[in-house]
Amino acid sequence: MRTFDEYREYPARVVDVIDGDTLDIEVDVGFNMTRTIRLRLKGIDTAEMYGVKKDSDEYEAGHEHMDYAISWIGAETHSHGGEWPFIARTYKTGKYGRYIGDLYSREHPAESLVAVLVNQFPEIGESWSESE
Numbered sequence: 001m002r003t004f005d006e007y008r009e010y011p012a013r014v015v016d017v018i019d020g021d022t023l024d025i026e027v028d029v030g031f032n033m034t035r036t037i038r039l040r041l042k043g044i045d046t047a048e049m050y051g052v053k054k055d056s057d058e059y060e061a062g063h064e065h066m067d068y069a070i071s072w073i074g075a076e077t078h079s080h081g082g083e084w085p086f087i088a089r090t091y092k093t094g095k096y097g098r099y100i101g102d103l104y105s106r107e108h109p110a111e112s113l114v115a116v117l118v119n120q121f122p123e124i125g126e127s128w129s130e131s132e
Contacts, residue, residue, distance in 0.1 A: 007091045011084035012103065014073050020046030020065030020117065020124070022098065023073075027088050039088060040098040041114050044124045065121060072116050076105040 010027035017023055021041040026034050047061035077085045087109070090101035103113040118125045 007089050007101070010088045010090070011106075012086040012088035013084055014077070014086065014103070017066060017070050017073065019049050019062060020044075020069050023069075023103065025086070025088055025103070028084055037088075037090075038098040039090070039103065040094055040096075040100050041117070042091060042100050042102055044114055044117055046117070046121070046124050065117065065124065068120055069113060069117060072113060073103075076107060076111075080105070080107045082106070 010029060012025045012027045015024040015026050015036055018038070021044050023039045023041070024036060025039050026036045029035050046065035047058045049059055049062035049066065052058045052062075079085075085106055087104040087106060088099075088101055089104060089112075090099040092100055094100050105111045
């Protein structure tokens, strides 16, 4: 079993944003083959949007987290202009079968989605569990 010390990187593009910490992405696995995977962002836990009342503070915070992620993804996709605007770094699969990892901008390689979300919402990095 791989640990968080080991990772793989793939050229990627975002297909769908599920919530602030979960994305569906298409990755280029080589040999003209792609695969769509669900990526759970490593080290953060954004507010829930599913299974909570729509008039709750948590639901509102969840939308704020997701909207910020969508905004960053859109800006980075537009600034890159290429077919694969991101690098997906995956570490392992979690207990729900999602890949645990992060999404890095190809235009700004030192910038990741996790880093910009934690910078904007510091509280989301405090309650994450490695078993996600």
